Amino acid sequence: MRLLLVEDNERLLGLTRDALARAGYEADGVTTAADARTALGSIAYSVVVLDLGLPDQDGLALLKQIRASGNTVPILILTARSGVEERVRGLDAGADDYLVKPFAQEELQARIRVLLRRPGSLLGRALDLGNLRLDSLSREVTINGTPLSVSPREAAVLEILLRRAGRVVPKKVVEDHLFGLAGEFSSNAVEVYVHRLRKQLTEAGADVEIHTIRGIGYLLACSAR
Structure with a gap:
């Protein structure tokens, strides 16, 4: 956040x-x-x-x-x-x-x-999708209750995707969420964080996937069964 x-x-x-x-x-x-x-x-x-x-x-x-x-x-x-x-x-x-x-x-x-x-806030603490959970205050990520080690930047990417699960999140929105008013950053920084996060989720057995919508952004959704 x-x-x-x-x-x-x-x-x-x-x-x-x-x-x-x-x-x-x-x-x-x-x-x-x-x-x-x-x-x-x-x-x-x-x-x-x-x-x-x-x-x-x-x-x-x-x-x-x-x-x-x-x-x-x-x-x-x-x-x-x-x-x-x-x-x-x-x-x-x-x-x-x-x-x-x-x-x-x-x-x-x-x-x-x-x-x-605060109750009723759009900024709920626990964010869930499938067997994935993110505690937005402690930044703890779990898969079926088992902790997953992610960096603060990766947790930030996951948070914004979870808050808009099932919807495409433009890359620019992810950049703003990560870097805000901070100065320059690598043009492929978001891609790097998404790649790492996608790999970790897959290896941990998460039943959610991060989809890249070419030229637009990213979408987090439950895996097809």
């Missing part, structure tokens, strides 16, 4: 992104409201962590714009504004949670986990 951090303090942004990476999350970071809107317009994020003190627009106004556009992504406000009235305004504007600076990285991660576990 990919997160978006909107924070104008570049040092704090870097520290938070590194801490999330160590916890197993992919995170993009932007420092302005304009860049946040651009990112949200092109990538489906699992959670947004939003600072209110942005240089080009108040974060609360950005939050209202996100909600007005129909985007229901979970949003956690992370700010130095600690007053009760500020918290109420943030939650009333559409935030799902509110954390005051200074904060502990462990608490931020715990709050993100809570948002991802």
Whole structure:
């Protein structure tokens, strides 16, 4: 799952992104409201962590714009504004949670986990197809209950295919899910991860297959019997 951090303090942004990476999350970071809107317009994020003190627009106004556009992504406000009235305004504007600076990285991660576990969320924790299961929080992959060792990138590919099982996922969507706003990456990176994942699933006896739809993308479906 990919997160978006909107924070104008570049040092704090870097520290938070590194801490999330160590916890197993992919995170993009932007420092302005304009860049946040651009990112949200092109990538489906699992959670947004939003600072209110942005240089080009108040974060609360950005939050209202996100909600007005129909985007229901979970949003956690992370700010130095600690007053009760500020918290109420943030939650009333559409935030799902509110954390005051200074904060502990462990608490931020715990709050993100809570948002991802919320009932009714499209981001369900356990993803199943046939005898394959992926725990989207622990990143554990199992076949008939037996753990399968996959890399974080391979788990990310598997997650997006599972969330759209039975539908073709364009290659560009997989690239965005894997790399987000990160700089350059190899043109065949997705093919490499899919090839490795397909081989591992076959060898482990999975009853699902990853199909390559030439010139379009990939489709995960149960194997034909």
